Amino acid sequence: MSKFNPNNVTPTTYSVDCFLCGALITDSKNTIVYVNNYFESHLLWKPDELVGQNINKILTKSSRIFFQSYLIPTVLHEKKSEEMQLIIFNGQGRKTPMTINAQINEEGLVFWSLFNATKQDQLYDELIKTREKLEEQAEKLKSLAATDELTGLLNRREMNYRSGLLLDQSLRSKQTIALLVIDIDDFKIINDTFGHLEGDRVLKELGQVLKNFGRQTDLISRYGGEEFLIMLPDTDKKGAVLFCNRLHTLIATVLVNDNPVTVSIGLTISNNAKSFLDLFTQADNAVYEAKARGKNRTQLYGDKGHL
Amino acid sequence: MLNSETIKSRNNVKIIGSGPKTLLFGHGFGCDQNMWRFLTPYLETQFRIVLFDYVGSGNSDISQYDKQRYKKLEGYALDVIEVCTALELSDLVFVGHSVSGMIGALAAFERPDLISKLIMVCPSPCFLNFPPDYQGGFDKEDLQELLSLMDKNYIGWADYLAPLVVGNANSAELIGELSGSFCSTDPVIAKNFAEATFFSDYRFLLKKIKQPTLILQSQDDALADVSVGEYVKQEIETSSLIVITAQGHCLQMTHPEIVSESIINYIQ
Structure with a gap:
């Protein structure tokens, strides 16, 4: 086996399909113009089901609202957005929480990278529940003390x-x-x-x-x-x-x-x-x-x- | 009992323009009185305009925020009534965006002496679906998910919230213009307001509204469908509906000329 030589790395050998994350490009009208292989291998979409479609197709209803009111304005204003959590549909209609980063180039194309956040989402849920419980207890104690x-x-x-x-x-x-x-x-x-x-x-x-x-x-x-x-x-x-x-x-x-x-x-x-x-x-x-x-x-x- | 000066500073009340009629503007969820700034230049030469922030939003006095009171829209309606009382206003036109449409309706029902006309911009009496009779646009699960996303993204989100919702046609130009409208909101308060907004059902109230009411609805709005506007029109006997060819939920920001023209025509 030959030693790894970074000079030998060519786009044909290694591509964005090798990474364990989704990569997606949209144009200025939010139409999907590219998806990497992750969408097929892990999210069970066929490429022709997505390319040419509005990105709304993979977003849940609540994620669409977040997308419109927060994600897109942030990307357009700051040229990038990091660590947003949204929920997307896979090709079989199942919901998957994803952490999403995005940046926009000069032509107005937006490059999205999506990472599976299933475990992180569970952790957030637990933290939120704990916070709510603590708030409730604090309120109860405050009222008892008064x-x-x-x-x-x-x-x-x-x-x-x-x-x-x-x-x-x-x-x-x-x-x-x-x-x-x-x-x-x-x-x-x-x-x-x-x-x-x-x-x-x-x-x-x-x-x-x-x-x-x-x-x-x-x-x-x-x-x-x-x-x-x-x-x-x-x-x-x-x-x-x-x-x-x-x-x-x-x-x-x-x-x-x-x-x-x-x-x-x-x-x-x-x-x-x-x-x-x-x-x-x-x-x-x-x-x-x-x-x-x-x-x-x-x-x-x-x-x-x-x- | 709070005196009028306390209320004026609590709700960050601003008065501009002059005219025989007074317009009181109530902002929607996730923003503050700033969201009216594209519209007011068209109206301030003819009307006296009163702007304010609900307690917990914008530059209101957050120390006055009471979680119990603002759990329901009635608490916000009390802000409207208290602002009117503090300024000794009566016979005014209340212009409410989104959730403020219902807040205005609550205040108008409670105090018909204060509010003689209502103008609702993209209102929704209920965001939930109750099939087959009513389609608010969302299942309970969708709305729970929305609140959960607010929680999970709350670092950043509440500091940088674009007015819900500019719409699909998000040109960089429009966003640039709206950049001054990003609202910094306390995330816990914002979530409480979101709960009061999205889980409320005030359909029962509409039939009780006797004031002439103008409903302005957007043709393509992720939050309030045209059919919701039609429902409001059908329920409020004294109302009329104008559907504006536009995208998004913030007509007063994206289409201020059309909105101001509709308001002027309606009041005259």
């Missing part, structure tokens, strides 16, 4: 975080916001008299009342034991007081031993620059005042009388 388990409302951590954002946004757009601290009256008595399960039911039902009544943009949370915190964006004093009055009526539909549950509400309205902590302290002081004045009422921070 939600109070018993009531389904925002928990304290999430409320602190979102209140800060909402407050900043309101300050920027010069809108007033209202903050309400709602505390269930005599909750300890409910727990001690009727048991913790009954206490949990009250918390749950009250949470549902708040959720149903609030607007989509309101932040509604269970902030601690029997304490709920609500932030109402774009709400002035008049609107907030109406909201509180309505809440007292709605909450009274929650019954314990046939008696309506009552709450004390501390209310404050933001004006100019205030931190969330400042606002919370005001509303918290107001709720203590509401309790001191006999419960089952709303107290506006800084207001001498009750509402």
